[in-house]
Amino acid sequence: MPNTDFSPAEVARRIEEDDAADLFVLDVRNEDAYEEWQIDDSTNIPIYDELLEYDYSSLEEHLDELPEDTEIAVVCVAGITSARAAAFLREHGFDAKSVDDGMNGWGRVHRQYDLDAADGVVQIVRPGTGCVSYLAHDGEEAVVVDPSQYVDRYLNAADERDLEIVGVADTHAHADHVSGARRLAGELDVPYYLHGDDAGELDNVTTLTDGETVPVGEREFEVLHTPGHTPGSVSFRFGDALLAGDTLFLRSVGRPDLEDGAEDAVREAASRLFDSLERLTDLDDGTVVLPGHFSDESGRPLATALGDLRAETTNELLSDVEDGDESAFVETIVESLADEPANYNEIKQINWGKAQPGGNVEALELGPNNCAAN
Incomplete structure (x- = not known):
């Protein structure tokens, strides 16, 4: 039988590496879900509820809007209604496949890049959530x-490069995604590094302080305490990389508002x-x-x-910041904060060690990235 599914990873690769005209992404979720979170440059035909009832009338009305000579990747929430839509489209002569596991699968895609501009750094990007992590090596x-x-994903990236992971670090206690740092460090019996101001009720943390170093091979990370987003936020210098x-x-x-959303607290954190x-x-x-x-x-x-x-x-x-205008900086932040990340309070409780992840831990972090100040 011919393959009737796209893997989410294949869709991510095609979007990034191929000409945009080579793949048409059709999202059949309802409009509110699409507006909240979508694959870049996708097209929405909001027929999710109709497809649940095997009603293809609205999709049929839109056939003239779909490309006849381009592969179509159909996406929904979890791959069920998209599979129905893709099958209907194939019956009408279109080259259509369903995106396996839908937007749930899209949120789990990780892509890795060896950085020419930063010696010894692998960047691991989640295109569906806007999260970026790193494997730094020497x-x-x-x-x-x-x-x-x-x-x-990190164990595989290390294995592919014949590397031994000797430490795991979080730059801060995350509010947008569930950290895998403690689990990874525990499985490998290596240190878990985090600044003490963000450690919450966590055990088995090797706390970081400003100016200290974390060894990796014959090189080291320099820890820069850079509070503001959280009290314990740090940045790492690794050679020429920050x-x-x-x-x-x-x-x-x-x-700077995810620890305390009161305006006075936001202003104080923004100043830091x-x-x-x-x-x-x-x-x-x-x-x-x-x-x-x-x-x-879009660049990678x-x-x-x-x-x-x-x-x-x-x-x-x-x-x-370059202009030295702290007042303008703080006012811009206070006036332009977007919606908080989805489920951020529950995620913070997990990352602080105050709650255990439940059965819905993967779904907690799905949605748009809202960690930027504006």
Whole structure:
């Protein structure tokens, strides 16, 4: 039998590596779900409820809008209604396949990149959630930074490069995704690194402090305490690379309201974040900024020299830092905060060790990335 499914990873590869005209992504979820979170450049025909009832009348009305000479990847929530839609389209002469496990599967995709601009760093990107993690290595040793709950992705990345993982670190206590750092460190019996101000009620944490180093091979991470997004946020310098966590992104900075959303608390945290960003912008122009998140940037890998980031106009908040305008920085943050990440309070409780992950732990973090300040 011919294959009637696309894997989510294949869709991600095709979107990134092939010409956009080679794949048409059709999303059949309801409009509100699509507006909240979607695959970039996809097209929505909101017929989810109709497809549940095997009603294809609305899809038939839209056939003239679909490409006849391009592969169609049909996506829904979990791959059920999309499979029905894809089968209907094939019956009408279209080259259509369903995306296996739908948007649930899309949220689990991880893609990895060896960075030419940062020696010894592998960037691991989740295109569906905007999360970015790293495997930094020297010789035969590696440290994993900000891993997702899908720890096999990091074990495989290390195995592919004949590396031994000797440590696992979180740049902060995450609010948007369930960290896999403790689990990975526990399985490998290696240190789990986290700043003490973000450790909550966690046990078996090797706490980080400003200025100390974490060894990896014959090299080391330098720890920079950069509070603001969280009290214990850190950035790591690794040679010319800056693993900036959620302090500095390529187009924004980390939001400072997820610990305490009261305006006075947000202003205080934003002021700390301003100081942290001033410290980072004092680094050499050649420093390669490697963010912990991204929004709609299409280039891969996600890496920009600090000097280039300063020269660009796409990061308004960084421009305020460069101008020394703390007041404008704080006001912009207070006035432009977006919706919080989905289920962020429950995720924080898990990452702080105050709650155990339940059966819905994978679904908790699905949705748009909302960790940026604006």
